Amino acid sequence: MRSSGGLLIIISSFLCLFCFVALLFKIFHKIWWTPNCIQKLMASQGIRGPPYRLIHGNTKEISNMYKEARSRPLSLSHDIFSYVQSHVHSYMEQYIFLSSVYRFEPHEYPDGISKLETMSMILNESLRLYPPAVAIPRITGRVVRLGKLIVPANVQLLVSVLAPHHEPQFWGPDVHLFKPERFSGGVAKATNNNVGAFVPFGLGPRTCVGMNFATTEAKIALSLILQRSSFTLSPAYIHAPYQSIIFRPQHRLQGCRRLGARSPENEKRASTSLLKRLKVKAFSNYGRPSKTEIFHKIWWTPIRVQRLMASQGIRGPPYRLIDGNAKEVSNMGKEVMSRPLDLSHNIFPVVLPHIHAWTKIYGKNYLQWHGTLPQLVVTEADLCKEIFTNKDGVYLKPKFRPYAKKVFGNGLPALEGEKWVKSRRLANHAFRGESLNVSCCSSYVRNWSL
Numbered sequence: 192m193r194s195s196g197g198l199l200i201i202i203s204s205f206l207c208l209f210c211f212v213a214l215l216f217k218i219f220h221k222i223w224w225t226p227n228c229i230q231k232l233m234a235s236q237g238i239r240g241p242p243y244r245l246i247h248g249n250t251k252e253i254s255n256m257y258k259e260a261r262s263r264p265l266s267l268s269h270d271i272f273s274y275v276q277s278h279v280h281s282y283m284e285q286y287i288f289l290s291s292v293y294r295f296e297p298h299e300y301p302d303g304i305s306k307l308e309t310m311s312m313i314l315n316e317s318l319r320l321y322p323p324a325v326a327i328p329r330i331t332g333r334v335v336r337l338g339k340l341i342v343p344a345n346v347q348l349l350v351s352v353l354a355p356h357h358e359p360q361f362w363g364p365d366v367h368l369f370k371p372e373r374f375s376g377g378v379a380k381a382t383n384n385n386v387g388a389f390v391p392f393g394l395g396p397r398t399c400v401g402m403n404f405a406t407t408e409a410k411i412a413l414s415l416i417l418q419r420s421s422f423t424l425s426p427a428y429i430h431a432p433y434q435s436i437i438f439r440p441q442h443r444l445q446g447c448r449r450l451g452a453r454s455p456e457n458e459k460r461a462s463t464s465l466l467k468r469l470k471v472k473a474f475s476n477y478g479r480p481s482k483t484e485i486f487h488k489i490w491w492t493p494i495r496v497q498r499l500m501a502s503q504g505i506r507g508p509p510y511r512l513i514d515g516n517a518k519e520v521s522n523m524g525k526e527v528m529s530r531p532l533d534l535s536h537n538i539f540p541v542v543l544p545h546i547h548a549w550t551k552i553y554g555k556n557y558l559q560w561h562g563t564l565p566q567l568v569v570t571e572a573d574l575c576k577e578i579f580t581n582k583d584g585v586y587l588k589p590k591f592r593p594y595a596k597k598v599f600g601n602g603l604p605a606l607e608g609e610k611w612v613k614s615r616r617l618a619n620h621a622f623r624g625e626s627l628n629v630s631c632c633s634s635y636v637r638n639w640s641l
Protein backbone atom coordinates (compact mmCIF):
# COMPACT_ATOMS: atom_id res chain seq x y z
CA MET A 192 0.00 0.00 0.00
CA ARG A 193 2.73 2.39 1.09
CA SER A 194 5.01 1.51 -1.83
CA SER A 195 2.24 2.05 -4.40
CA GLY A 196 1.53 5.45 -2.77
CA GLY A 197 5.23 6.33 -3.07
CA LEU A 198 5.22 5.27 -6.70
CA LEU A 199 2.24 7.49 -7.36
CA ILE A 200 4.03 10.45 -5.77
CA ILE A 201 7.16 9.80 -7.81
CA ILE A 202 5.21 9.47 -11.08
CA SER A 203 3.17 12.57 -10.48
CA SER A 204 6.19 14.62 -9.47
CA PHE A 205 7.97 13.46 -12.65
CA LEU A 206 4.93 14.43 -14.61
CA CYS A 207 4.87 17.85 -12.95
CA LEU A 208 8.58 18.31 -13.62
CA PHE A 209 8.08 17.34 -17.25
CA CYS A 210 5.18 19.76 -17.63
CA PHE A 211 7.23 22.47 -15.98
CA VAL A 212 10.20 21.90 -18.29
CA ALA A 213 7.89 21.82 -21.33
CA LEU A 214 6.31 25.05 -20.21
CA LEU A 215 9.70 26.66 -19.70
CA PHE A 216 10.75 25.50 -23.15
CA LYS A 217 7.58 26.91 -24.69
CA ILE A 218 8.05 30.23 -22.97
CA PHE A 219 11.69 30.33 -24.01
CA HIS A 220 10.62 29.57 -27.57
CA LYS A 221 8.05 32.30 -27.61
CA ILE A 222 9.91 35.08 -25.85
CA TRP A 223 13.42 34.44 -27.12
CA TRP A 224 13.96 31.90 -29.89
CA THR A 225 11.17 32.91 -32.35
CA PRO A 226 11.66 36.71 -32.06
CA ASN A 227 15.41 36.34 -32.62
CA CYS A 228 14.89 34.03 -35.60
CA ILE A 229 12.44 36.47 -37.20
CA GLN A 230 14.74 39.40 -36.51
CA LYS A 231 17.68 37.60 -38.15
CA LEU A 232 15.63 36.48 -41.15
CA MET A 233 14.37 40.01 -41.80
CA ALA A 234 17.80 41.56 -41.24
CA SER A 235 19.25 39.23 -43.86
CA GLN A 236 16.80 40.83 -46.30
CA GLY A 237 17.73 44.37 -45.33
CA ILE A 238 14.76 45.00 -43.02
CA ARG A 239 16.05 46.44 -39.78
CA GLY A 240 14.34 48.00 -36.80
CA PRO A 241 14.61 48.66 -33.08
CA PRO A 242 16.07 45.54 -31.40
CA TYR A 243 13.70 43.09 -29.74
CA ARG A 244 13.78 43.28 -25.97
CA LEU A 245 12.75 40.35 -23.79
CA ILE A 246 8.95 40.07 -23.34
CA HIS A 247 8.31 43.79 -23.85
CA GLY A 248 9.56 44.05 -27.42
CA ASN A 249 9.47 47.76 -28.17
CA THR A 250 6.32 48.60 -26.25
CA LYS A 251 8.15 50.57 -23.56
CA GLU A 252 10.01 52.76 -26.05
CA ILE A 253 6.82 53.30 -28.04
CA SER A 254 4.84 54.27 -25.00
CA ASN A 255 7.63 56.65 -23.90
CA MET A 256 7.73 58.25 -27.34
CA TYR A 257 3.97 58.71 -27.24
CA LYS A 258 4.14 60.29 -23.81
CA GLU A 259 6.96 62.55 -24.94
CA ALA A 260 5.06 63.60 -28.10
CA ARG A 261 1.86 64.22 -26.16
CA SER A 262 3.63 66.33 -23.53
CA ARG A 263 4.73 68.83 -26.20
CA PRO A 264 2.12 71.37 -27.27
CA LEU A 265 1.14 70.89 -30.94
CA SER A 266 1.25 74.00 -33.09
CA LEU A 267 -1.57 74.57 -35.58
CA SER A 268 0.24 72.65 -38.28
CA HIS A 269 -0.77 69.76 -40.50
CA ASP A 270 2.55 68.08 -39.88
CA ILE A 271 0.93 65.58 -37.54
CA PHE A 272 2.76 62.38 -38.49
CA SER A 273 5.39 62.73 -35.75
CA TYR A 274 2.62 63.52 -33.26
CA VAL A 275 0.14 60.78 -34.08
CA GLN A 276 2.57 57.98 -34.89
CA SER A 277 5.69 59.21 -33.18
CA HIS A 278 7.30 55.76 -33.09
CA VAL A 279 6.75 55.02 -36.79
CA HIS A 280 8.04 58.46 -37.69
CA SER A 281 11.14 58.12 -35.57
CA TYR A 282 11.87 54.49 -36.55
CA MET A 283 11.43 55.31 -40.24
CA GLU A 284 14.02 58.06 -40.01
CA GLN A 285 16.39 55.75 -38.15
CA TYR A 286 15.96 52.56 -40.09
CA ILE A 287 14.77 53.52 -43.55
CA PHE A 288 15.88 56.95 -44.60
CA LEU A 289 19.29 57.04 -42.92
CA SER A 290 20.09 53.55 -44.08
CA SER A 291 19.20 54.38 -47.68
CA VAL A 292 21.60 55.94 -50.12
CA TYR A 293 19.55 59.11 -50.08
CA ARG A 294 20.16 61.37 -47.12
CA PHE A 295 17.35 63.50 -45.77
CA GLU A 296 18.19 67.01 -46.89
CA PRO A 297 15.16 69.21 -47.43
CA HIS A 298 15.24 72.20 -49.81
CA GLU A 299 18.17 70.89 -51.78
CA TYR A 300 16.25 69.86 -54.88
CA PRO A 301 12.98 71.75 -54.55
CA ASP A 302 11.88 70.95 -58.10
CA GLY A 303 13.17 67.39 -58.20
CA ILE A 304 9.69 65.93 -58.27
CA SER A 305 8.40 68.00 -61.14
CA LYS A 306 11.57 67.23 -63.05
CA LEU A 307 10.95 63.50 -63.24
CA GLU A 308 10.42 63.68 -67.00
CA THR A 309 10.64 59.98 -67.82
CA MET A 310 8.21 59.16 -65.06
CA SER A 311 5.84 61.82 -66.33
CA MET A 312 6.00 60.18 -69.75
CA ILE A 313 5.30 56.76 -68.22
CA LEU A 314 2.37 58.10 -66.19
CA ASN A 315 0.90 59.81 -69.24
CA GLU A 316 1.21 56.71 -71.39
CA SER A 317 -0.52 54.69 -68.64
CA LEU A 318 -3.27 57.30 -68.36
CA ARG A 319 -3.64 57.20 -72.14
CA LEU A 320 -4.12 53.43 -72.38
CA TYR A 321 -6.02 53.02 -69.10
CA PRO A 322 -7.76 56.32 -68.24
CA PRO A 323 -9.45 55.97 -64.82
CA ALA A 324 -12.48 57.86 -66.17
CA VAL A 325 -13.32 56.16 -69.50
CA ALA A 326 -16.09 58.64 -70.32
CA ILE A 327 -17.20 61.96 -68.86
CA PRO A 328 -20.93 62.73 -68.77
CA ARG A 329 -22.72 66.04 -69.30
CA ILE A 330 -26.37 66.90 -69.76
CA THR A 331 -27.74 69.63 -71.98
CA GLY A 332 -29.40 72.29 -69.84
CA ARG A 333 -31.27 73.69 -72.86
CA VAL A 334 -31.29 73.34 -76.64
CA VAL A 335 -27.68 73.79 -77.72
CA ARG A 336 -25.70 74.05 -80.89
CA LEU A 337 -22.85 71.51 -80.81
CA GLY A 338 -20.67 71.73 -83.90
CA LYS A 339 -23.21 71.52 -86.70
CA LEU A 340 -25.76 69.73 -84.54
CA ILE A 341 -28.77 71.06 -82.69
CA VAL A 342 -29.14 69.02 -79.53
CA PRO A 343 -32.39 69.22 -77.52
CA ALA A 344 -32.44 69.83 -73.78
CA ASN A 345 -32.01 66.96 -71.32
CA VAL A 346 -29.89 64.81 -73.61
CA GLN A 347 -26.97 63.18 -71.89
CA LEU A 348 -23.66 63.65 -73.64
CA LEU A 349 -21.24 60.85 -73.01
CA VAL A 350 -17.85 62.27 -73.89
CA SER A 351 -15.55 59.35 -74.49
CA VAL A 352 -12.05 59.53 -73.09
CA LEU A 353 -11.11 55.98 -74.05
CA ALA A 354 -11.98 56.37 -77.76
CA PRO A 355 -9.65 59.28 -78.65
CA HIS A 356 -6.93 57.70 -76.47
CA HIS A 357 -7.07 54.57 -78.66
CA GLU A 358 -7.56 56.32 -82.00
CA PRO A 359 -4.86 55.37 -84.56
CA GLN A 360 -5.54 58.62 -86.39
CA PHE A 361 -3.97 60.53 -83.49
CA TRP A 362 -1.41 58.08 -82.19
CA GLY A 363 -0.35 56.18 -85.27
CA PRO A 364 -0.33 52.47 -86.09
CA ASP A 365 1.42 51.67 -82.78
CA VAL A 366 -1.56 53.09 -80.87
CA HIS A 367 -1.98 49.91 -78.79
CA LEU A 368 1.65 49.66 -77.74
CA PHE A 369 2.94 51.00 -74.44
CA LYS A 370 5.42 53.59 -75.66
CA PRO A 371 6.07 56.33 -73.09
CA GLU A 372 8.62 57.93 -75.41
CA ARG A 373 5.79 59.25 -77.56
CA PHE A 374 5.41 61.90 -74.82
CA SER A 375 9.09 62.90 -74.92
CA GLY A 376 8.22 66.20 -76.61
CA GLY A 377 5.20 66.90 -74.39
CA VAL A 378 1.49 66.37 -74.94
CA ALA A 379 1.05 68.75 -77.88
CA LYS A 380 3.69 66.94 -79.92
CA ALA A 381 2.44 63.47 -78.93
CA THR A 382 -1.10 64.34 -80.05
CA ASN A 383 -0.05 66.29 -83.12
CA ASN A 384 -1.72 69.37 -81.58
CA ASN A 385 -5.08 67.63 -81.32
CA VAL A 386 -6.43 69.04 -78.08
CA GLY A 387 -9.04 66.50 -77.02
CA ALA A 388 -6.96 63.50 -78.07
CA PHE A 389 -5.47 63.17 -74.57
CA VAL A 390 -7.93 64.07 -71.80
CA PRO A 391 -7.44 61.75 -68.80
CA PHE A 392 -8.30 64.65 -66.47
CA GLY A 393 -10.92 66.28 -68.69
CA LEU A 394 -10.39 69.71 -70.15
CA GLY A 395 -11.59 73.28 -69.74
CA PRO A 396 -13.13 74.91 -66.68
CA ARG A 397 -14.21 71.63 -65.04
CA THR A 398 -10.97 69.82 -65.57
CA CYS A 399 -9.75 67.76 -62.62
CA VAL A 400 -8.67 70.08 -59.86
CA GLY A 401 -6.54 67.33 -58.33
CA MET A 402 -4.35 66.76 -61.40
CA ASN A 403 -1.19 68.30 -59.97
CA PHE A 404 -1.79 66.62 -56.67
CA ALA A 405 -2.44 63.19 -58.22
CA THR A 406 0.61 63.27 -60.49
CA THR A 407 2.89 64.56 -57.74
CA GLU A 408 1.62 61.92 -55.36
CA ALA A 409 2.13 59.18 -57.95
CA LYS A 410 5.66 60.38 -58.66
CA ILE A 411 6.62 60.44 -54.99
CA ALA A 412 5.16 56.99 -54.33
CA LEU A 413 6.72 55.47 -57.44
CA SER A 414 10.13 56.99 -56.84
CA LEU A 415 10.18 55.59 -53.31
CA ILE A 416 9.08 52.15 -54.47
CA LEU A 417 11.38 51.99 -57.49
CA GLN A 418 14.47 52.88 -55.49
CA ARG A 419 14.07 49.68 -53.52
CA SER A 420 12.03 47.30 -55.65
CA SER A 421 11.09 46.59 -59.20
CA PHE A 422 7.94 45.37 -60.85
CA THR A 423 7.49 42.15 -62.76
CA LEU A 424 4.27 40.75 -64.09
CA SER A 425 3.03 37.90 -61.92
CA PRO A 426 2.35 34.67 -63.84
CA ALA A 427 -0.99 34.61 -62.02
CA TYR A 428 -2.04 38.01 -63.38
CA ILE A 429 -5.28 37.89 -65.37
CA HIS A 430 -5.64 40.81 -67.73
CA ALA A 431 -9.18 42.03 -67.17
CA PRO A 432 -9.53 45.82 -67.16
CA TYR A 433 -12.88 46.53 -65.65
CA GLN A 434 -15.10 49.59 -65.45
CA SER A 435 -16.90 50.02 -62.14
CA ILE A 436 -17.24 53.71 -61.26
CA ILE A 437 -13.57 53.97 -62.16
CA PHE A 438 -11.43 51.79 -64.35
CA ARG A 439 -9.43 49.09 -62.60
CA PRO A 440 -8.06 45.52 -62.82
CA GLN A 441 -10.99 43.22 -62.12
CA HIS A 442 -8.93 40.61 -60.27
CA ARG A 443 -6.59 43.13 -58.71
CA LEU A 444 -2.86 42.99 -59.24
CA GLN A 445 -1.78 39.53 -58.15
CA GLY A 446 1.10 39.65 -55.75
CA CYS A 447 -0.29 42.82 -54.18
CA ARG A 448 -3.24 41.11 -52.52
CA ARG A 449 -4.50 42.75 -49.41
CA LEU A 450 -4.51 40.70 -46.22
CA GLY A 451 -7.85 38.96 -45.77
CA ALA A 452 -8.73 39.47 -49.41
CA ARG A 453 -12.07 38.10 -50.46
CA SER A 454 -12.27 35.50 -53.19
CA PRO A 455 -13.31 36.80 -56.63
CA GLU A 456 -16.70 35.04 -56.26
CA ASN A 457 -17.40 36.64 -52.90
CA GLU A 458 -16.24 39.95 -54.26
CA LYS A 459 -18.63 39.68 -57.18
CA ARG A 460 -21.51 38.66 -54.94
CA ALA A 461 -20.84 41.52 -52.57
CA SER A 462 -20.67 44.09 -55.32
CA THR A 463 -23.79 42.86 -57.15
CA SER A 464 -25.81 42.82 -53.97
CA LEU A 465 -24.60 46.35 -53.25
CA LEU A 466 -25.56 47.39 -56.78
CA LYS A 467 -28.98 45.79 -56.36
CA ARG A 468 -29.59 47.67 -53.17
CA LEU A 469 -28.45 50.90 -54.74
CA LYS A 470 -30.66 50.33 -57.78
CA VAL A 471 -33.72 49.87 -55.62
CA LYS A 472 -32.85 53.09 -53.88
CA ALA A 473 -32.21 54.90 -57.13
CA PHE A 474 -35.63 53.98 -58.46
CA SER A 475 -37.50 54.59 -55.25
CA ASN A 476 -36.37 58.19 -55.53
CA TYR A 477 -38.46 58.92 -58.59
CA GLY A 478 -41.94 60.20 -57.79
CA ARG A 479 -45.03 58.53 -59.22
CA PRO A 480 -45.73 60.05 -62.64
CA SER A 481 -49.21 60.33 -64.18
CA LYS A 482 -50.31 58.19 -67.15
CA THR A 483 -49.73 60.89 -69.77
CA GLU A 484 -46.36 61.62 -68.22
CA ILE A 485 -45.46 57.95 -68.51
CA PHE A 486 -46.55 57.85 -72.16
CA HIS A 487 -44.54 60.99 -72.82
CA LYS A 488 -41.48 59.66 -71.11
CA ILE A 489 -41.37 56.14 -72.48
CA TRP A 490 -42.65 56.76 -76.01
CA TRP A 491 -43.29 60.27 -77.28
CA THR A 492 -40.06 61.99 -76.20
CA PRO A 493 -37.68 59.16 -77.17
CA ILE A 494 -39.23 58.86 -80.64
CA ARG A 495 -39.13 62.62 -81.13
CA VAL A 496 -35.50 62.94 -80.01
CA GLN A 497 -34.54 59.97 -82.17
CA ARG A 498 -36.17 61.58 -85.26
CA LEU A 499 -34.65 64.98 -84.58
CA MET A 500 -31.16 63.54 -84.30
CA ALA A 501 -31.63 61.25 -87.32
CA SER A 502 -32.63 64.26 -89.42
CA GLN A 503 -29.16 65.67 -88.60
CA GLY A 504 -27.38 62.48 -89.55
CA ILE A 505 -27.00 61.13 -86.02
CA ARG A 506 -28.07 57.50 -86.02
CA GLY A 507 -27.81 54.71 -83.47
CA PRO A 508 -29.35 51.48 -82.20
CA PRO A 509 -33.16 51.91 -82.21
CA TYR A 510 -34.94 52.89 -78.99
CA ARG A 511 -36.84 50.00 -77.42
CA LEU A 512 -39.74 50.62 -75.05
CA ILE A 513 -38.61 51.36 -71.47
CA ASP A 514 -35.34 49.41 -71.74
CA GLY A 515 -33.77 51.52 -74.45
CA ASN A 516 -30.60 49.64 -75.39
CA ALA A 517 -29.88 48.35 -71.90
CA LYS A 518 -30.30 44.69 -72.87
CA GLU A 519 -28.01 44.87 -75.87
CA VAL A 520 -25.38 46.72 -73.84
CA SER A 521 -25.53 44.15 -71.07
CA ASN A 522 -25.40 41.21 -73.53
CA MET A 523 -22.39 42.64 -75.33
CA GLY A 524 -20.67 43.14 -71.98
CA LYS A 525 -21.40 39.56 -70.93
CA GLU A 526 -20.21 38.18 -74.24
CA VAL A 527 -16.87 39.96 -73.91
CA MET A 528 -16.43 38.96 -70.27
CA SER A 529 -16.94 35.31 -71.16
CA ARG A 530 -13.91 35.32 -73.46
CA PRO A 531 -10.40 35.34 -71.99
CA LEU A 532 -8.39 38.43 -72.88
CA ASP A 533 -4.85 38.23 -74.18
CA LEU A 534 -2.25 40.52 -72.71
CA SER A 535 -2.88 43.43 -75.05
CA HIS A 536 -3.49 47.11 -74.48
CA ASN A 537 -6.16 47.09 -77.17
CA ILE A 538 -8.87 47.30 -74.54
CA PHE A 539 -11.48 49.63 -76.03
CA PRO A 540 -13.50 46.73 -77.55
CA VAL A 541 -13.35 44.92 -74.20
CA VAL A 542 -14.19 47.71 -71.79
CA LEU A 543 -16.86 49.51 -73.79
CA PRO A 544 -17.84 46.88 -76.37
CA HIS A 545 -21.10 48.61 -77.26
CA ILE A 546 -19.49 52.00 -77.93
CA HIS A 547 -16.72 50.33 -79.91
CA ALA A 548 -19.18 48.34 -82.03
CA TRP A 549 -21.74 51.12 -82.51
CA THR A 550 -19.22 53.82 -83.48
CA LYS A 551 -18.13 51.40 -86.22
CA ILE A 552 -21.72 51.00 -87.47
CA TYR A 553 -23.25 54.44 -86.85
CA GLY A 554 -20.29 56.83 -86.92
CA LYS A 555 -18.10 58.67 -84.41
CA ASN A 556 -21.03 60.36 -82.70
CA TYR A 557 -24.22 58.38 -82.29
CA LEU A 558 -27.36 58.19 -80.16
CA GLN A 559 -27.97 55.35 -77.69
CA TRP A 560 -30.62 54.85 -75.03
CA HIS A 561 -29.96 54.28 -71.36
CA GLY A 562 -33.54 53.25 -70.62
CA THR A 563 -35.53 56.33 -71.58
CA LEU A 564 -32.52 58.64 -71.27
CA PRO A 565 -31.04 59.62 -74.64
CA GLN A 566 -27.24 59.49 -74.64
CA LEU A 567 -25.34 61.19 -77.40
CA VAL A 568 -22.02 59.36 -77.42
CA VAL A 569 -19.32 61.76 -78.56
CA THR A 570 -15.97 60.32 -79.59
CA GLU A 571 -14.89 62.99 -82.06
CA ALA A 572 -12.06 64.92 -80.41
CA ASP A 573 -13.15 68.33 -81.75
CA LEU A 574 -16.65 67.96 -80.33
CA CYS A 575 -15.22 66.65 -77.03
CA LYS A 576 -13.14 69.80 -76.81
CA GLU A 577 -16.13 72.00 -77.63
CA ILE A 578 -18.20 70.42 -74.85
CA PHE A 579 -15.42 70.58 -72.25
CA THR A 580 -14.35 74.15 -72.94
CA ASN A 581 -17.82 75.69 -73.22
CA LYS A 582 -18.12 78.54 -70.76
CA ASP A 583 -21.84 79.33 -71.09
CA GLY A 584 -22.85 76.70 -68.57
CA VAL A 585 -25.09 74.84 -71.05
CA TYR A 586 -23.40 71.46 -70.54
CA LEU A 587 -24.24 70.59 -66.98
CA LYS A 588 -22.93 67.81 -64.82
CA PRO A 589 -25.66 65.15 -64.57
CA LYS A 590 -27.31 64.83 -61.17
CA PHE A 591 -25.56 62.12 -59.25
CA ARG A 592 -27.38 58.89 -58.65
CA PRO A 593 -27.76 58.19 -54.94
CA TYR A 594 -24.80 55.80 -54.90
CA ALA A 595 -22.50 58.34 -56.58
CA LYS A 596 -23.74 60.94 -54.16
CA LYS A 597 -22.50 58.72 -51.37
CA VAL A 598 -19.03 58.92 -52.92
CA PHE A 599 -18.93 62.58 -53.91
CA GLY A 600 -21.34 64.15 -51.43
CA ASN A 601 -22.05 67.79 -52.15
CA GLY A 602 -18.47 68.49 -53.08
CA LEU A 603 -17.03 70.31 -56.05
CA PRO A 604 -17.88 67.65 -58.66
CA ALA A 605 -21.60 68.02 -57.85
CA LEU A 606 -21.87 71.82 -57.86
CA GLU A 607 -23.08 74.18 -60.60
CA GLY A 608 -23.30 77.94 -61.12
CA GLU A 609 -22.19 80.44 -58.50
CA LYS A 610 -21.63 77.79 -55.84
CA TRP A 611 -19.25 75.95 -58.14
CA VAL A 612 -17.36 79.16 -59.05
CA LYS A 613 -16.75 79.95 -55.38
CA SER A 614 -15.65 76.45 -54.39
CA ARG A 615 -13.55 75.98 -57.49
CA ARG A 616 -11.66 79.21 -56.80
CA LEU A 617 -10.77 77.96 -53.33
CA ALA A 618 -9.81 74.52 -54.62
CA ASN A 619 -7.68 75.94 -57.45
CA HIS A 620 -5.75 77.90 -54.88
CA ALA A 621 -5.23 74.91 -52.62
CA PHE A 622 -4.12 72.63 -55.44
CA ARG A 623 -1.78 75.02 -57.27
CA GLY A 624 1.66 73.59 -57.95
CA GLU A 625 3.24 76.08 -55.58
CA SER A 626 0.85 75.16 -52.80
CA LEU A 627 1.87 71.53 -52.99
CA ASN A 628 5.04 71.81 -50.97
CA VAL A 629 7.08 68.86 -52.13
CA SER A 630 10.43 70.24 -51.03
CA CYS A 631 10.46 67.83 -48.12
CA CYS A 632 10.12 64.90 -50.53
CA SER A 633 12.60 66.03 -53.12
CA SER A 634 15.49 64.54 -51.22
CA TYR A 635 14.01 61.10 -51.81
CA VAL A 636 14.60 61.45 -55.51
CA ARG A 637 17.96 63.15 -55.28
CA ASN A 638 20.36 62.08 -58.02
CA TRP A 639 17.72 59.81 -59.33
CA SER A 640 17.43 60.17 -63.05
CA LEU A 641 13.97 58.82 -63.95
Ligand code: HEM
Pocket residue numbers: 322323324327391392393394396397398399400401402404405603604605615
Ligand atom coordinates in the same frame (compact mmCIF):
# COMPACT_ATOMS: atom_id res chain seq x y z
C1 HEM B 1 -5.10 59.87 -61.76
C2 HEM B 1 -5.96 60.43 -60.92
C3 HEM B 1 -7.16 61.23 -61.34
C4 HEM B 1 -7.83 61.25 -62.53
C5 HEM B 1 -7.55 60.45 -63.81
C6 HEM B 1 -8.90 62.21 -62.39
C7 HEM B 1 -9.82 62.53 -63.40
C8 HEM B 1 -10.84 63.43 -63.26
C9 HEM B 1 -11.83 63.70 -64.26
C10 HEM B 1 -11.91 63.01 -65.62
C11 HEM B 1 -12.68 64.64 -63.78
C12 HEM B 1 -13.96 65.13 -64.42
C13 HEM B 1 -13.77 66.30 -65.29
C14 HEM B 1 -15.09 66.72 -65.88
O1 HEM B 1 -16.18 66.37 -65.39
O2 HEM B 1 -15.01 67.40 -66.89
C15 HEM B 1 -12.22 64.99 -62.46
C16 HEM B 1 -12.81 65.95 -61.66
C17 HEM B 1 -12.41 66.23 -60.39
N1 HEM B 1 -11.35 65.66 -59.72
FE1 HEM B 1 -10.07 64.27 -60.44
N2 HEM B 1 -8.86 62.75 -61.13
C18 HEM B 1 -7.81 62.19 -60.47
C19 HEM B 1 -7.41 62.47 -59.18
C20 HEM B 1 -7.99 63.42 -58.35
C21 HEM B 1 -7.53 63.76 -57.02
C22 HEM B 1 -6.32 63.12 -56.34
C23 HEM B 1 -8.38 64.71 -56.55
C24 HEM B 1 -8.39 65.44 -55.24
C25 HEM B 1 -7.47 65.37 -54.34
C26 HEM B 1 -9.36 64.99 -57.58
C27 HEM B 1 -10.38 65.91 -57.47
C28 HEM B 1 -11.30 66.21 -58.47
C29 HEM B 1 -12.38 67.18 -58.31
C30 HEM B 1 -12.70 67.98 -57.06
C31 HEM B 1 -13.07 67.20 -59.52
C32 HEM B 1 -14.29 68.08 -59.88
C33 HEM B 1 -13.83 69.37 -60.46
C34 HEM B 1 -14.98 70.27 -60.86
O3 HEM B 1 -16.08 69.78 -61.10
O4 HEM B 1 -14.76 71.49 -60.94
N3 HEM B 1 -9.10 64.19 -58.66
N4 HEM B 1 -11.10 64.25 -62.17
Ligand SMILES: *[C@@H]1O[C@H](CO)[C@@H](O)[C@H](O)[C@H]1NC(C)=O
Pocket residue numbers: 308311312315374375376377378
Ligand atom coordinates in the same frame (compact mmCIF):
# COMPACT_ATOMS: atom_id res chain seq x y z
C1 LIG C 1 1.72 64.59 -69.05
O1 LIG C 1 0.39 65.07 -69.03
C2 LIG C 1 0.18 66.25 -68.27
C3 LIG C 1 -1.30 66.52 -68.25
O2 LIG C 1 -1.91 66.38 -69.47
C4 LIG C 1 1.02 67.38 -68.82
O3 LIG C 1 0.84 68.55 -68.07
C5 LIG C 1 2.48 66.97 -68.82
O4 LIG C 1 3.27 67.96 -69.42
C6 LIG C 1 2.64 65.66 -69.57
N1 LIG C 1 4.03 65.22 -69.50
C7 LIG C 1 4.67 64.77 -70.56
C8 LIG C 1 6.08 64.38 -70.38
O5 LIG C 1 4.13 64.67 -71.65
Ligand SMILES: *[C@@H]1O[C@H](CO)[C@@H](O)[C@H](O)[C@H]1NC(C)=O
Pocket residue numbers: 297628629630631
Ligand atom coordinates in the same frame (compact mmCIF):
# COMPACT_ATOMS: atom_id res chain seq x y z
C1 LIG D 1 7.89 73.75 -47.49
O1 LIG D 1 8.23 72.79 -46.50
C2 LIG D 1 9.46 73.02 -45.83
C3 LIG D 1 9.72 71.90 -44.83
O2 LIG D 1 9.17 70.72 -45.19
C4 LIG D 1 9.38 74.38 -45.12
O3 LIG D 1 10.60 74.64 -44.44
C5 LIG D 1 9.11 75.47 -46.15
O4 LIG D 1 8.96 76.72 -45.50
C6 LIG D 1 7.81 75.15 -46.91
N1 LIG D 1 7.61 76.13 -47.97
C7 LIG D 1 6.46 76.79 -48.12
C8 LIG D 1 6.41 77.74 -49.28
O5 LIG D 1 5.51 76.64 -47.39
